[in-house]
Amino acid sequence: AQKVTQAQTEISVVEKEDVTLDCVYETRDTTYYLFWYKQPPSGELVFLIRRNSFDEQNEISGRYSWNFQKSTSSFNFTITASQVVDSAVYFCALSGGANFGNEKLTFGTGTRLTIIP
Amino acid sequence: GAVVSQHPSRVICKSGTSVKIECRSLDFQATTMFWYRQFPKKSLMLMATSNEGSKATYEQGVEKDKFLINHASLTLSTLTVTSAHPEDSSFYICSAKGGGYSNQPQHFGDGTRLSIL
Numbered sequence: 001a002q003k004v005t006q007a008q009t010e011i012s013v014v015e016k017e018d019v020t021l022d023c024v025y026e027t028r029d030t031t032y033y034l035f036w037y038k039q040p041p042s043g044e045l046v047f048l049i050r051r052n053s054f055d056e057q058n059e060i061s062g063r064y065s066w067n068f069q070k071s072t073s074s075f076n077f078t079i080t081a082s083q084v085v086d087s088a089v090y091f092c093a094l095s096g097g098a099n100f101g102n103e104k105l106t107f108g109t110g111t112r113l114t115i116i117p
Numbered sequence: 118g119a120v121v122s123q124h125p126s127r128v129i130c131k132s133g134t135s136v137k138i139e140c141r142s143l144d145f146q147a148t149t150m151f152w153y154r155q156f157p158k159k160s161l162m163l164m165a166t167s168n169e170g171s172k173a174t175y176e177q178g179v180e181k182d183k184f185l186i187n188h189a190s191l192t193l194s195t196l197t198v199t200s201a202h203p204e205d206s207s208f209y210i211c212s213a214k215g216g217g218y219s220n221q222p223q224h225f226g227d228g229t230r231l232s233i234l
Contacts, residue, residue, distance in 0.1 A: 035222075037225075042227075043208060043210075043227065043228045043230065044225065044226075044227040044228060045161075045210065045212075045225040045228075047222055047224075047225070050222050091160065091161070104151055104163050104166055105151070105161075105163070105212075105223075106163075107160045107161045107162075108160060109159070109160045110159075110160055112158075
């Protein structure tokens with residue numbers, strides 16, 4: 001069975017601070033994919049990143065960066081110099097390795113991030 | 118890029134009404150669509166996997182007769198909540214993936230907020 005744990009239910013930081021959202025996963029698959037999605041108050045899911053289990057390189061995209069540590073089964077997400085527009089619920093998700101991870105997703109419980117102006 | 122359209126975005130109706138939600142892939146053929154349900158401030162839970170031209174595969178605990186899924190074409194899947202009751206009030210969101218061995222991540226619709234009075 002697959003499981004995704006986001007231990008941080010809610011985080012509040014002051015604007016311009018850095019913040020890291022934690023994600024720990026469990027799977028028996030040798031090949032799998034990890035995702036991060038952003039869900040603003042309007043409800044839609046915004047795709048942020050997909051990472052396969054064979055690629056442990058950290059990734060940076062603007063103010064966003066991701067740290068994949070297979071040894072600790074973690075896929076943490078850091079926002080640098082946070083902005084009010086970053087306020088949202090962030091979900092970490094896991095999928096089996098078939099078809100580039102385009103199978104059903106197992107979501108974590110989400111972390112509600114509030115950026116205080 | 119690829120877009121998934123979900124309609125309606127919001128529904129408010131009386132108890133006992135059946136409600137149909139549409140999920141359309143606008144610029145690609147979606148052989149598989151997924152239906153998720155999200156309770157307020159909770160995570161997304163997969164309800165069923167919908168494959169074009171065949172019966173949907175429901176997750177454990179999801180009532181097939183309550184949540185009817187039809188995937189009659191490569192661009193449209195529908196979820197019908199039959200005889201809806203207040204406990205069915207939730208946020209329903211679909212995702213779609215292309216056919217074949219696609220490298221593109223699955224795309225989510227904007228969700229439907231269902232409120233049963």
